[in-house]
Amino acid sequence: MHKTFFDFAPDAVIVVEEGGTIVDASQRALKLFGYTKKELKGEFLETLMPDEYLQAHKKHRADFLREPKTREMGKGLDLVAKRRDGSTFYAEISLSPIEIDGKRIILASVRDVTETRKLYNQLKVSNEQFKGAFEYSAIGMALVSTEGNWLKVNKSVCNIVGYGEEELLRTTFQDITHPDDLNLDLEYLGEMLRGERETYQMEKRYFHKKGHIVWVLLSVSMAKDADGNPLHFVSQIKDVSERKEADKAIKESEQRWQFALEGAGEGVWDWDAKTNKVFFSRQWKSLLGYEDDEIGDSLEEWSKRVHPDDIEQCNADLGKHMRGETPIYLNEHRLLCKDGKYKWIMDRGKVIGRDDEGRPSRVIGTHSDITMQKLKEKELRQSVETISEQNARLMNFAHIVSHNLRSHTGNFQLLVDLLAKEDDEEEKNQMIVFLRENAQSLNETIKHLNDVVQIQINTSILREELSLKNYINKVTDVLRAELNKNNTIVHNNVAADVFVNYNPAYLESILLNFISNGMKYRHKERSAQIILDTKMVDNKLVLNIADNGIGINLEKYKGKLFGLYKTFHGNSDARGVGLFITKNQVEAMEGKIEVESEINVGTTFKILFK
Amino acid sequence: MKKIDIAFIVDDDKIYVFGLKKLLTINNLCKNILVFENGEKALNYITPIILSSEQLPDIILLDLNMPVMDGWEFLDEFTKINPKINKKIEIYMVSSSINPADIEKAKQYEELTDYLIKPISIDELSKVFSATQDLQ
Numbered sequence: 001m002h003k004t005f006f007d008f009a010p011d012a013v014i015v016v017e018e019g020g021t022i023v024d025a026s027q028r029a030l031k032l033f034g035y036t037k038k039e040l041k042g043e044f045l046e047t048l049m050p051d052e053y054l055q056a057h058k059k060h061r062a063d064f065l066r067e068p069k070t071r072e073m074g075k076g077l078d079l080v081a082k083r084r085d086g087s088t089f090y091a092e093i094s095l096s097p098i099e100i101d102g103k104r105i106i107l108a109s110v111r112d113v114t115e116t117r118k119l120y121n122q123l124k125v126s127n128e129q130f131k132g133a134f135e136y137s138a139i140g141m142a143l144v145s146t147e148g149n150w151l152k153v154n155k156s157v158c159n160i161v162g163y164g165e166e167e168l169l170r171t172t173f174q175d176i177t178h179p180d181d182l183n184l185d186l187e188y189l190g191e192m193l194r195g196e197r198e199t200y201q202m203e204k205r206y207f208h209k210k211g212h213i214v215w216v217l218l219s220v221s222m223a224k225d226a227d228g229n230p231l232h233f234v235s236q237i238k239d240v241s242e243r244k245e246a247d248k249a250i251k252e253s254e255q256r257w258q259f260a261l262e263g264a265g266e267g268v269w270d271w272d273a274k275t276n277k278v279f280f281s282r283q284w285k286s287l288l289g290y291e292d293d294e295i296g297d298s299l300e301e302w303s304k305r306v307h308p309d310d311i312e313q314c315n316a317d318l319g320k321h322m323r324g325e326t327p328i329y330l331n332e333h334r335l336l337c338k339d340g341k342y343k344w345i346m347d348r349g350k351v352i353g354r355d356d357e358g359r360p361s362r363v364i365g366t367h368s369d370i371t372m373q374k375l376k377e378k379e380l381r382q383s384v385e386t387i388s389e390q391n392a393r394l395m396n397f398a399h400i401v402s403h404n405l406r407s408h409t410g411n412f413q414l415l416v417d418l419l420a421k422e423d424d425e426e427e428k429n430q431m432i433v434f435l436r437e438n439a440q441s442l443n444e445t446i447k448h449l450n451d452v453v454q455i456q457i458n459t460s461i462l463r464e465e466l467s468l469k470n471y472i473n474k475v476t477d478v479l480r481a482e483l484n485k486n487n488t489i490v491h492n493n494v495a496a497d498v499f500v501n502y503n504p505a506y507l508e509s510i511l512l513n514f515i516s517n518g519m520k521y522r523h524k525e526r527s528a529q530i531i532l533d534t535k536m537v538d539n540k541l542v543l544n545i546a547d548n549g550i551g552i553n554l555e556k557y558k559g560k561l562f563g564l565y566k567t568f569h570g571n572s573d574a575r576g577v578g579l580f581i582t583k584n585q586v587e588a589m590e591g592k593i594e595v596e597s598e599i600n601v602g603t604t605f606k607i608l609f610k
Numbered sequence: 611m612k613k614i615d616i617a618f619i620v621d622d623d624k625i626y627v628f629g630l631k632k633l634l635t636i637n638n639l640c641k642n643i644l645v646f647e648n649g650e651k652a653l654n655y656i657t658p659i660i661l662s663s664e665q666l667p668d669i670i671l672l673d674l675n676m677p678v679m680d681g682w683e684f685l686d687e688f689t690k691i692n693p694k695i696n697k698k699i700e701i702y703m704v705s706s707s708i709n710p711a712d713i714e715k716a717k718q719y720e721e722l723t724d725y726l727i728k729p730i731s732i733d734e735l736s737k738v739f740s741a742t743q744d745l746q
Contacts, residue, residue, distance in 0.1 A: 399709040403675070407623060407706035410729030414629035421636070434625045 034084035140237030148172040162209035178205035215244035267367040289338035307334035408442040488528035518547035551599040621673035649684030674705035
C-alpha cells in the first residue's frame with residue numbers, strides 16, 4: 001500500500017483508462033466502496049454501479065469519451081453507486097479527463113451525497129407542504145411588509161376581500177382597512193416594530209372590492225432576521241362577518257324589542273345573575289326622573305327604591321317565578337322617584353335563561369308607570385262610595401219626602417173630615433186656622449225638599465277661588481244684628497291668604513248655618529264665642545268652627561245629627577233642615593264634615609276641603 | 611161598651627193631635643186623653659207614677675219622629691221600666707212613615723202592639739180601642 005498524490009484529495013478518486021477499466025483508486029475510494037486496490041484494479045468501472053444502470057452508463061461513458069470535458073462536482077450527475085457488499089448510495093461524480101504521456105485517462109471524483117439528498121428531499125417535501133398549506137388554507141394568510149404592503153397572500157385572503165392576487169399585491173393593508181379600525185391596527189404594529197409586543201389579535205373591518213364591509217379576526221406575528229430585526233409581518237385573517245352579522249342581528253333584535261317597549265313608555269331591565277348586574281334602560285331611569293348616567297347597574301338601584309311596604313310581596317312574587325311556580329313574574333309596587341315622590345309601577349318579568357343546575361341566569365322585564373291607573377282606581381272607588389252614599393241619601397230622602405208630604409196630607413184629610421161634621425163655629429174657625437197653618441207648613445216643606453233636590457242634582461256647580469276670611473266676614477255682617485242681640489262674638493282667625501275653590505252660594509250658606517247654630521245653641525250662662533280658624537291636615541285644608549255652647553250628646557245623636565228633620569234640643573224654631581243641607585253642600589264640593597262636642601262645653605265642626 | 615180610661619198621645623204635630631183628640635171625643639172612645647209633645651215628656655210623666663196602676667195609661671199612641679226623644683228612644687226607655695209596671699199598656703206606633711225599614715224595626719219590639727200609618731181612619735181607631743178594651 002503506498003499513498004498516491006490523490007490520496008490527499010478530499011473526495012474519493014478513481015482513475016479509469018479510456019477503455020473503462022479501473023487503473024487506480026484513492027484510499028477514500030477504496031474505503032467508500034469497500035474494495036482493496038488489488039481487487040479493484042483492472043475491473044470495469046461499471047462494477048461500482050447497480051445492474052440497472054449498466055446499459056445507460058456504458059452509453060454515458062461512450063458519449064463522454066467522444067467529447068471529453070471537465071465536469072465539476074455539484075453539476076455532476078446524481079448517480080447511484082454500488083459497494084462491494086451490494087449496498088448502494090447516492091453519489092455525485094465529477095469527471096476530469098487528463099493526458100499522461102499521450103495516454104488519456106479519466107479521474108472520477110466520487111462523493112457520497114446520500115445524506116444531502118435525503119435532506120434536500122425532505123426540504124422539498126416540507127416546502128411543498130408549506131406552500132400547499134399557505135396557498136390552500138381556509139384561513140387567510142399573508143406576509144405583509146413593515147410598511148404595510150402585501151408581500152404574499154393566499155387564496156383565502158383574496159376571497160375574503162374580493163381582490164385577485166395580483167391586484168391585492170399592488171395595495172397596502174391600509175388601503176382596504178376601515179378608517180375606524182386603522183389607528184388601533186397601526187398602533188399594534190408600531191408596538192411590535194418597537195419590540196413591545198410579540199403578537200396581536202383584533203377584530204377589524206376591511207372594505208371588500210365591491211364596497212361592502214367584511215369583518216375579520218386578524219392575528220399578526222412578526223418574522224425577524226438572525227439579528228432580530230423585523231423582516232415582515234405574518235398575518236392570519238379569518239372571516240367573521242357571518243358571526244358578526246349574527247351578533248348584530250341579535251343585538252338589533254334586542255334593540256328592537258327594547259325600542260318597542262320603550263316606545264310604549266315601558267322601562268326595561270335585564271338582570272344577569274352571573275355578574276349580578278342589571279341593565280336599566282334609559283326609559284326606566286327617566287320613569288323615575290333620572291338621567292341615563294345617574295343610575296348604575298347594580299340590583300340595589302332598584303331594590304333600594306322600592307317602597308318598604310311593598311318589598312316583601314315583591315320578593316315573594318319574584319321568588320315564586322324564579323322557582324318556576326308562576327309562568328311570569330308580576331307585581332305592583334311603588335318606586336321612589338328623584339323628586340322624592342313614589343310612583344306605582346307594574347313590574348313584569350320572565351326568566352329567559354337558566355344555568356346547568358336550573359338556577360335563573362338571566363331575567364328580563366319591564367316597568368310601566370301605573371300611577372295614573374292607581375289614581376283612577378282610587379277615584380273610581382271613591383266615586384262608587386260617593387254614589388252609594390248618594391244613593392242611600394236619596395233613598396232616605398224619598399222616605400222623608402213621603403213621610404213629610406204624607407203627614408201634611410193626612411192632616412188635611414183629618415181636618416176636612418172633622419170640619420164637615422163640626423157645628424160649633426168656634427171649633428170650625430180653629431180648624432180653618434189649622435188648615436191654613438198646615439198649608440203653610442206643607443209649602444215650606446216642599447221648599448226645603450226642593451233645596452235639597454237642587455243640591456243633589458247639581459253635578460256641575462260653579463266654583464270660584466274664594467277668600468275664606470272675606471266670606472266669614474261677609475256672613476258675620478249679615479248676622480250682625482242678631483249676633484249682637486244674642487251676645488255672640490265671632491272670632492275670624494283665618495289667614496288672609498287662605499283661598500278655597502268653592503261655590504259662593506254654598507260657602508255662604510254653610511258659614512251662615514254654622515255661625516247661626518253656634519249662636520242659637522249658646523250657653524245661657526256665658527257670652528257665646530265662635531272661633532273660626534284653619535289648619536292643614538294630610539295636605540288638606542280644614543276649617544274649624546268652635547263654639548262654647550251647650551254641646552250635643554254625640555253618643556246619642558251622632559247618627560242623626562245631619563239627618564233631615566232631626567232636631568235635638570227641643571227648640572221651637574229648630575227645623576232639622578240646616579245641618580242636612582249643609583252636609584249636602586259640603587259633600588257636593590267633595591268635602592267632608594266632622595264634629596266633636598262635649599255637653600255644656602261646646603261643639604267644634606270641622607269642614608274638610610277637597 | 612166600657613170606655614178606655616186613659617189614653618196617651620205622644621206626638622209633636624199639633625194639628626194631628628187636635629184632630630185625633632176630636633175623633634176620640636166625638637166617638638166617645640176614651641175618658642181621659644193626655645198629650646205629650648215628645649217621648650221624654652211622656653217618660654217623665656210615667657216614671658214617678660210607675661207603681662200607681664190606676665194613673666197609668668191603657669193605651670199609648672206613639673209618634674215616631676219627634677225632637678229630643680223620638681218613638682224608638684221612648685220604646686227603649688220604656689222597655690227598661692216595663693218590668694216594674696203592673697199593668698198591660700198597649701202601645702201603638704203611629705207614623706206617616708211608610709219606610710219598610712221602620713215597619714221592620716217595629717216588629718223587633720215586643721212592647722209594640724202594632725204599627726199604624728197616618729192618617730188613621732175612625733174605623734181603625736175604633737178597632738184599636740175596642741181591642742184594648744176587650745183585653746181588660
